[in-house]
Structure formats: structure tokens, C-alpha cells
Amino acid sequence: MHNLLYAQSDVKRSTTSMEETGMWYGAYLKIRFSEKLGYYGEHHWRTRNDIDNVWSFSGRPRQMYNRFGLNIMFNDYFEAVIGPTLVMNFSPDMDSDAYDKVTYEPRIWHQWLFKMPKMGRVKMYHQFRFEHRWKRKNDVGEDHDYTNRYRYKIFGYIPINSKEIKEKSWYFSPSAEIFMHSGESIVNNPMEDFRTYNGFGYVMNNTLTFFVGHMFTYGQKSSGYEYKTSHILRFNVYIGLDTRKIEDKLPKINLGY
Structure with missing residues (x-):
């Protein structure tokens, strides 16, 4: 009985705490080179709340994030990307000598994107992303730690002021994504993150779209x-952007009978 009571008292209760707010600014670039190949890039500047005010959303730099990739379009419903990433992680306290001001985190990543047939006005996507990371904490003297990250995201686009998304369209985009990871340092926490990301976009023209x-x-x-x-x-x-000649951009017409 004594051992049973001891074991019960030693059980850890799960706790949840709100630890961070932030503002992330991103630029996404897609360049089409040919029918099958293109360039994909993501560039982010991320801030987080001030040390003394968790609801300030800004006050400290968090990350500079640059992802590059070769975009391969297999067909109208499936495309993939593969390439390198370089992340700059800034110190949680820029005034403290206990932390390096910035650390560099290289990654290799690849992604599969499945585009679903349109359902009424809604277009849905399934995204699988895999990242191989060499990450280190900002603590002085820390070594790099190799981990793998596995991400699945489901998201959609719903036009608001038109039947389909085109120039001058407003749209709503909901999404949910789960992050799992593995490695020698990952023992009790296989679920790294779960995210919901919802917002509104405006298509200015065929080249430029804004989203918040x-x-x-x-x-x-x-x-x-x-x-x-x-x-x-x-x-x-x-x-x-599309670097193809104008005749290559026109839809193909089937002239065979």
C-alpha cells in the first residue's frame, strides 16, 4: 500500500501555459520556369513579445527564416519541392552574456502538395512537409542537435466576393497543421506543435496577393x-512570376480526333 501511494503521488499532472505572442512577416515567391519546373522561396522576419509583457506581440527579434527549393509540377493535382533552409535564431535576452546573440540552423526539406478537385467554391489541399534539422539552443557552448520533423497540413481557399479566386478577389483560408519530430534528444515529447492558422487574402493581380x-x-x-x-x-x-514565353502559357488545345 505504501508503494502504491508513493507511485500515485509521483505522477506528474499535465499543465498548459501561454508563453509567447508574436508578429511574423513573410514573403513567398514562386517562379515558373517551364511546364514542370519552378523556384519556390519563403523569407520570414519573426518577432516575439517583450520579456516583461507576454501580450506585447513584439519587442524582441525571434527568427530570420529563409527557405529555398526546386518546385516540381507532376500534374494538375500533385507537386513537390526540395531544397535547403537557413534559420537565424536570435537570443531570448539580447542583453545577457549567457546566450549567443544569434545561432544558425541549417535544414534540408522536401514537401508534397496534393490538390483536391474543387468542391463548389472551395479548393482544398493536403501538404506533407519533412525537415532534417541541425539545431542548437542559444545557450553559450551548446552543440548542434540533429532532429527530423514531420508535418501534415490541411488547408483551403474560399472566395468571398466571386465564385472563384481571381484578380480583385477576397478569400478566406482556414488551415490546421500537426508537427511531429524525432531524434536522440526527443524522448517524451514526440508532438512538437499543433497549429491553426486562419486569415483573409486579397488578390491584387496575377502576380501579387496579400494575406493577414x-x-x-x-x-x-x-x-x-x-x-x-x-x-x-x-x-x-x-x-x-512566370518566365515562359506567352505561347507556352496558353492552355493546350486537343486537336486530335
Whole structure:
């Protein structure tokens, strides 16, 4: 009985705390080189709340994030990307000598994007992203830690002022994404994060789209029984370019009988 009572008292209760707010600014670039190949890039500047005010959303730099990739279009319903990433992680306290001011985190990533047939006015997507990361904390003297990250995201586009998304269209985009990871340092916390990201976009023209949204995150700490949440405001611009000749951009017409 004594051992049973001891075991019950030693059980850790799960806790959840709201730890961060932030503002993320992103530029997404897609360039079409040919029918099958293109360039994909993501470039982010991310801030987080001031040390003394968790609801300030800004006050400290968090990350500079640059992702590059070769975009391969297999058909109208499936495309993939593969390439490198370089992340700059800034110190949680820029005035403290206990932390390096910035650390560099290289990654290799690849992504599969499945485009679903249109359902009425709604277009849905399934995205699988895999990242191989060499990450280190900002603590002085820390070594790089190799981990793998596995992400699945479902998201959609719903036009608001038109039947389909085109120039001058407003649209709503909801999404949900789960992050799992593995590695020698990952023992009790296989679920790195869960995110919901919802917002509104405006298509200015065929090249330029603006988007603003709110992201909520729910992540597992290394203990396994502690969880953290955050609220992030995101502001994005999407740039799409096509370097093909005008005749290559026109839809193909089937002349065979």
C-alpha cells in the first residue's frame, strides 16, 4: 500500500501555459520556369513579445527564416519541392552574456502538395512537409542537435466576393497543421506543435496577393506533460512570376480526333 501511494503521488499532472505572442512577416515567391519546373522561396522576419509583457506581440527579434527549393509540377493535382533552409535564431535576452546573440540552423526539406478537385467554391489541399534539422539552443557552448520533423497540413481557399479566386478577389483560408519530430534528444515529447492558422487574402493581380491572419499554436515541452501555447499575428505577401514565353502559357488545345 505504501508503494502504491508513493507511485500515485509521483505522477506528474499535465499543465498548459501561454508563453509567447508574436508578429511574423513573410514573403513567398514562386517562379515558373517551364511546364514542370519552378523556384519556390519563403523569407520570414519573426518577432516575439517583450520579456516583461507576454501580450506585447513584439519587442524582441525571434527568427530570420529563409527557405529555398526546386518546385516540381507532376500534374494538375500533385507537386513537390526540395531544397535547403537557413534559420537565424536570435537570443531570448539580447542583453545577457549567457546566450549567443544569434545561432544558425541549417535544414534540408522536401514537401508534397496534393490538390483536391474543387468542391463548389472551395479548393482544398493536403501538404506533407519533412525537415532534417541541425539545431542548437542559444545557450553559450551548446552543440548542434540533429532532429527530423514531420508535418501534415490541411488547408483551403474560399472566395468571398466571386465564385472563384481571381484578380480583385477576397478569400478566406482556414488551415490546421500537426508537427511531429524525432531524434536522440526527443524522448517524451514526440508532438512538437499543433497549429491553426486562419486569415483573409486579397488578390491584387496575377502576380501579387496579400494575406493577414491569426495563428494559434499548442506544443509539447521536453518533459512530455507540460504544454505551451502562443498567439501569432501573420502578415504575408505572395509573389508569382512566370518566365515562359506567352505561347507556352496558353492552355493546350486537343486537336486530335
